Amino acid sequence: MAIPSDQQSAAVAHNYLHPDRATMMSPKPEKRKNKNVKKKSLLVDDIGNHFVNQYDTYRKSKPCRCSDSLVDCLRSVNSVSSASSGSSSSRTLLDSGSSSETLACKDTAITACRSEAEFFPKLERPAPADKVTHYQHPSIFTLDDFEATDTIKRLAAQYGRISHMGILDHNYSFFVNKTRTAALSFKVQDKVAVVEGDPLCEPSCVSHLLAEFDEYRKRFRWNIAFMGSSGAFAHYAKDRRWTNMQFGRERVLNPMTNDVLLERSGKRIVVQNRQLLDQSKGGITLGLYVPSHERDLDLQTELTAIYHAWRQERKKASSMQAFVTVYDPFALPDLMTCFYSRGPDGTANGFAALRTIGANQGYHIDPCVAAPGAPRGINDLLVFAAMALLNRAGVSYLSFGYEPLQAMEEITGMPQPIEQVTRRLYDHTFQRLPIGGKKAYHDKFKPDENQGSSLHVIFPATIPSPRHILAIAHMTNVSIRKLVFAEERTSAKDSEAKQRHGKDDKETPGNPDKTRASEDMRQRLNRSKSSIFSQSPLSSPAISK
Secondary structure (H helix, E strand, O other), X not given: OOOOOXXXXXXXXXXXXXXXXXXXXXXXXXXXXXXXXXXXXXHHHHHHHHHHHHHHOOOOOOOOOOOHHHHHHXXXXXXXXXXXXXOOOOOEEEOOOOOOOXXXXXXXXXXXXXXXXXXXXXXXXXOOHHHHHHHOOOOEEOOOOHHHHHHHHXXXXXXXXXXXXXXXOOOOEEEEOOOOOOEEEEEEEOOEEEEEOOOEOOHHHHHHXXXXXXXXXXXXXXXXXXXXXXXXXXXXXXXXXXXXXXXXEEEEEOOOOOOOOOOOOOHHHXXXXXXXXXXXXXXXXXXXXXXXXXXXXXXXXXXXXXXXXXXXXXXXXXXXXXOOOXXXXXXXXXXXXXXXXXXXXXXXXXXXXXXXXXXXXXXXXXXXXXXXXXXXXXXXXXXXXXXXXXXXXXXXXXXXXXXXXXXXXXXXXXXXXXXXXXXXXHHHHHOOOOOHHHHHXXXXXXXXXXXXXXXXXEEOOOOOOHHHHHHHHHHOOOOHHHHHHHHHHHHHHHHHXXXXXXXXXXXXXXXXXXXXXXXXXXXXXXXXXXXXXXHOOOOOHHHHO
16 A cells, blocks of 8 residues: 655645635536537628629620620639638528529628610710811710720720729710720810820820820810829820829729728728618618629619719709719720619619729729618628629729829929919818818728829920819819809908907897897996096096096
């Protein structure tokens, strides 16, 4: 029999005297983990998986190369599990054989778009009578010229940038070169041909294209200016000593690494989106519409109505709308991929569209609007849905729009005194434009600063004339008249405030009680002054008065 050591005997005695401590020191049994509990999926996986499956159901009636890149990327996805999160999704597609697919789960539902409808017909639109000479040139086309539509679509899809939103505006014209390999999108304002963005061509063709356009515009004695040009074209202008002014920047989202999309930031946006898609709360459903695959005239009419209603509501809300482009969202439908939302009653209440911008191998989201009276957060939901789709397609460039700078940065090709006057004039104008909320809205989605780029206004003339300035103001929807009236109203209010502040004894209109109280106070003050002076030994008749 082994004899216990002194340390073992002491431990036994300690446990005998303190049994509670012995129990506390004993190891607790480990809790069994429920292996059946699945990790909660990311919202980007649920929306992205649904859109991938919905794209696979489309059958193209007329192939269009403009949208093949996004479609091919989506169709090449072999698995519905997202590579971004690595977690399995608990949401599945149900009733895949029906005409309307539904992504259902315990708290969300995303409804697919309508079935295929008849082809959307082209509309004939005659040119205005005062511009017949302008339109009759063989190199000038509009969106209503059916034979040139394919050329415009091809060049816009290959070389388009964020600044080329005017290609969806019927008021813009297209100058196409003789070989149909390059084009300019421009609009004439105050005898100035304002070209939007960069030329739609290879960099090696820019000089030849501009030479052809110069020969054309000189027939009408037009000046020329470039609005919203990229940094690459700004370098082209610097080499020729043209006047160049950097006035804004493009903000870009990266759907592959965006922190809000991957739920590493912006928790409020994610929670709000889940609540909107919760059928017991928001009851919102999402739909996807690809005009290049199928045309739905009724749906296009419904979505266009949302856009126009938003525009009318925006006009009522603010007296001045700067840097706003008005266009037809379905002018070139083969370049667009559309998203929309519906309320519990089935009425569409939100609309967003992705436009192909081939110069950046990405897309531009515009418009992204909610119908008047729509639930709060519809815009955020549509932006999130667009990023989810591009995330599954492997697209890392989503242009979020451009925002004007608070102060002009780089100005070249302009004499120093005129440059100083230009900067002061820009600062004065910027402070009076209602565009401060644009930057705040962009920032909350965490744009990729590495992909952002500068935007420029370029004048081939050394010094822009007043006509150039007016043309650019019209293009940016800045009303000089409204700015002047706003300045006059501000000056009048300041002068009135100074007058009220300078007159302490001025009666307050509309408040007789305060008026009587101020009169009584003045009378008491005068009596007290009189009594003080009358009792003073140094008082004299002159002083007492």
